[in-house]
Amino acid sequence: MHKFLYGVVCMFFVTASPAWAQIQQQDLVKASAYPEAPDAMQKDSTLTIHGDSRTDPYFWMRLTDEQKMAEKPDAQTQKVLDYLNAENAYTKTVMKDTDSLQKNLYEEIVGRIKQTDESVPYFKNGYWYYTRYEEGKEYPVYARKMGTMEADEQILLNVNELAEGHAYFSVNGLEVSPDNKLLAFGTDTLSRRVYHIQFKNLETGEILPDKLDNSTGGGAWANDNKTFFYTTKNPVSLLPEKIYRHTLGQNAEQDKLVYEEKDPSFYIGVSKSKSDEYIIIWNGSTVSNDYYILDAENPMREFRQFASRERNHEYSIEHFKDKFYVVTNWNAKNFRLMETPENATSKENWKEVIPHREKVLLSGIEVFNDYLVVSERSDALTQLRIMNQDNEEEHYLEFDEPAYVAYTSVNPEFNTDKLRYVYSSLTTPMSTIEYDTESREKKVLKQQEVVGGHTPKEYTTERVFAEARDGSKIPLTLVYKKTTELGADTPTLLYAYGSYGSSIDPWFRSDRLSLLDRGFIFAIAHIRGGQEMGRQWYEDGKMFKKKNTFKDFIDAAEFLIENNYTSAEHMYAMGGSAGGLLMGAVVNMAPEKFNGVIASVPFVDVVSTMLDESIPLTTNEFDEWGNPKNKDSYEYMLSYSPYDNVTEQNYPHMLVTTGLFDSQVQYWEPAKWVAKLRDKKTDDNLLLLRTNMEAGHGGASGRFERFKEIALEYAFLLKLENMIQTESVSAGSN
Template identity: 65%
Template sequence: MFTPQSSVLLLSAIFYLGCAGEPKNTTDKEELMQPPIAEKQPYELTGHGDVRVDNYYWMRLADEQKLASEPDEQTKKVLDYLGAENNYTRKALKSTETLQETLYQEMVGRISQNDESVPYLSHGYYYYSRYEVGKEYPIYCRKKGDLSTKEQVILDVNQLAEGQEFYNVSGLKVSPDNELLAFGEDTLSRRIYTIRILNLETGEFLKDEIPFAEAGVAWAADNQTLFYTAKNKVSLLSEEIKKHTLGTSTDTDETVYKEEDPSYYIGCYQSKSGEYIIIWNSSTLSTDHHILKSDNPNGAFKQFTPREAVHEYSIEHFEDKFYVVTNWEATNFRLMEVGENDTDKSNWKEVLPHREDVLLSSIEVFKNFLVVEERKNGLNQLRVINQKSKEDYYIPMDEVAYKAGIDTNKDFETNTLRYYYSSLATPETVYDFDMVTKERQLMKQDEVVGGHDPSQYTVERIMVEARDGRSIPMSIIYKKGFKKDGSGPFLLYGYGSYGHTVDPGFSSSRLSLLDRGFAFGIAHIRGSQALGRSWYDDGKMFKKKNTFNDFVDCAQYVINADFTSSNRLFAMGGSAGGLLMGAVVNQAPELFRGVIAAVPFVDVLTTMSDPTIPLTTNEYDEWGNPDELESYEYMKSYSPYDNVKAQDYPNMLVMTGYFDSQVQYWEPAKWVAKLREFKTDDNLLLLNTNMEAGHGGASGRFRVYREIAMEYAFMLDLANIKQ
């Protein structure tokens, strides 16, 4: 576990990585391409009488004092190793540098330099963001009354980001009187935000600054009080909800809620109606809410209904009641309602029943309509219900596989629903849908500069039979002319954790692969909620291996169906999807020509055994608690780092960020070192550490495409596509 690095350490890290790993005789090609060999320092880890020896545990910077001062010898050793790996990666991919630059220019060239979001109405102002030519960050703007009035720039992130290696703004919230803007600022990529407040009338920042917080706030109706989420400075967990009054010291901020259970995330928001401040807390299996009238900021929060060990629900206020989306006696969730003055579960009344084949995901409340977002057969649906007559209908979608959902809808009084739509072939599109006339209006479709014709690509939706007989959805796209004779390269993507479903949406950068002959597929494996809540339940805890088996079975399918061959098949996944990549290459390395693992969570057992590491305790119901023998043994049986063995592995590119707070950099670094020790092949094994970024990669609009260009060039070169 480590705390945020000082600027002194960052400069030192950059210095060491700039000079580390250079061979003494750069004219000697043998020496030039010699991969780094990490030092082995045996370290014993014991659990339930089982002893594991970790030879690369030293890569973890465990003492936070080492990060608050000049690097000590151990820190220098880690930086030297990461530097050597970065240098080796750069040299190994040197022949692709021209291709990388070509790919980068292609990808950024497809992006409209003068882009602007679709304005939305909130409290009498139209809000939108826009980009200017050559600038990395958005400019947030608004217009009062209607779109013909003068633009007011409320926040130019480019100005704030000047001189920063990493900069991110998140959680913008305008006060109810429209005069103040609160937002979170992250300059390290650790998702540790400082909340700042800007006076939109004068353009000056208030002296109030709230450090070590989550980005979002909830304004009270008095425009002087805001509620925010404070982080634990060691574990980085969201731990307390505090109340701040403008003009006072943050040292005196009152804690209005403290979460005692470290397995819960917490946060706060204002209801769409504006009448309530809502505190939420959520673990994998349970949620809890506390409510307070927003015009009574000094009052006491009231628990919505008693917390239960297994009960997930969400709430939204409407007139004199709350709508409740709940899995109480409803695996795929159902919709309930309850009066606002007595919200205990015993008073809930059913509005929409549970359905075995439909997952109820979320709702959007309007004065006259209720919109329900559902998932059936792996695809999202939007259901419109008249609040008075209760008549309902579904908004039609255009393609066999797509991504769709409720967009920003701040206006409570309107009869217009804004929703987004895209597919693997169709760029991101925003529609305004009249819920009375059922007519839709195209508000914006992302421009692909240089032109893009969706009809030149074929999208397929396939059901793959898994080894246990279950049917796995898979979405595939390729350019017309792609031959299903096993000769084409294919990239298979997967995630499969936390119930997160990767929908088949558009990516303009992906065109650089498709137009060079690649096919691309998403395996909607268990661990997601593609086929409902049971699909998630069947891919976590003691059923986690279903996730890995599903991906392998999808890979085998595209080979058997002659989409590709094992010498032309590539795989990619990030974070928990990086865990997927690690498990897959241990299980079936022979299926893949190359694998890209981004910020991979591969040292599962060691990380989950250490509650001091950020986010660990929140994950017990996802992966298991290693303090329990059964969980310990199951995690050990699939943890990629613990199961590296002497065998051939595919070509691999591993991407990580030095400041990652979600998957610490040492997990992929240790994994690569251990793979080098055990693997029996001569394939490429590359580690690239971004020294200025965390879990989400580089900040800014364009810099991220440098990393994507590297990943694509790695695959294209292995597929013998050189330009």
């Protein structure tokens, strides 16, 4: 049929016959319906270790930072950029029929966000601090008022003004000096998480000439209001490795090195205690922590070590009056609470306050003059435990929903009986609540407003448990609209992470309503690798037990299918970063369980990345994944590495996203993975790669811009569900 006539016929039937439109839409979820996908050049590179050789035909895609940022690209750089741009063009072509839907989704999502908004103010050192947003603006305004919220506003930073002319802009590490006159802040314009620290005179508005480059962005003021401690990064690996002491007005080249971390498996940083009496250098690897402390009144003295560094000893510290509280896993897998005199901090002086419990993870504390607030996890739920420091009376905050998240908010003052905490669930918007520890009364200070309205009672949230193949019980949290009919035809998006002990809690997100209101179930699989079920849950999902993470996710999907929530034809999976590794492993192991998969900034080339110590994050994560320079680790990692296990088989529809300047998961991992999948897969399903050519690991900067990426993801799911034309017909009939 002539192309023009074909278009006219399609227009007629879209208007007159929704059923016909549905059939035509199904054709548009076949790769063969579109121009041929980009075919990446293959140039074999042989990688050999432990007597084993791997052939990587796409190793050539790797570029250095210098190549990416060069004004005139060299030949290799141009080939890589051409390939990425070709993939972007292909994705745009395939998703062309969703352009209107993406626009509608974006407007719908942004339309739920209160344009002019303000955070709950908190009081510190004589000022009320808050963050506000102005209508139509992408970035926050940081401000404060002296003494009372009725006072005149003083703007600390208007990030909208700073971001002008930048495609990407991020601010972090805002630190006000003890005398309230100076502000330190870090800026990143490349999305590499490398910040430049600057200083602002809050009395005159002047930006001081001092500039500290190649930093993590944050830092700590000494109590003399002129000395600032900050952390710098290794210029190649981007690992934080040195801490300097800067004196205002002094050239940064003269800054004094006060600490250098020699072990590349540790992250480091510097901060100030809540008491404002100590500058604290912290060090953390996957299995160990270490601290150095310094009296904030005497910044020119030497830091002293809090306790000897020990492998497999993780702990955190909090100063209070004349002692330190210590949350530690010393002889306590789920951690316990200790205390020690501030002048005698080595382990032999620690005294137990809260003992270890087999089924309760002690995840942190908040200290007040009269109370301790202990954050705990039990049965995949967060708990807040209030303990009186004088009489040892205690109680727990009560929460009504079957699945939720509650955690302490900003509480900078010791001398108060009021605790601020945040509460949310998959149906309840984020709420900042003030709790009176004496009267036990709760006061909602602010609940996230959903513009246009949101009625939590219109949605159902469930907590269910799937049985893993080894008998373990995997918690799942589900949410769906009450009018949604559950069954084999119900589209379901299953999300998980499962690494680093990071627990994926059931937060409310207003953008998710765009799926729920269209009949989707959204589900979180709290798989091993997180800490939802305690520390052992994490230990059983790392190193030589990493495959439990992937198996748990597959078993969770199978549970939803077997219990008639959905079917494989309508099951979708999503994960990002280490959760993208999960996606890559799952589609290799059980592609038949899913109709579509979204993998965001996926860590998929596990072995090659972990063999390259020049890449950020590599050395710090040997105790998470293993060190492939050891043969047993190499063989185990190779057995699940998504890129190395791509094979000739059918794969689900897939959308893969990345950022050219990603410092966490380099862009070439997903780019190589997609190229290899194209070469190997035997199906006619969609495979799309979308690279943000101006951003990194976190995607686009700005308050609203990132929702364009979410709109693309949702449109991809709706396209696979053949819902695009149906929406168009429905919209046209109103």
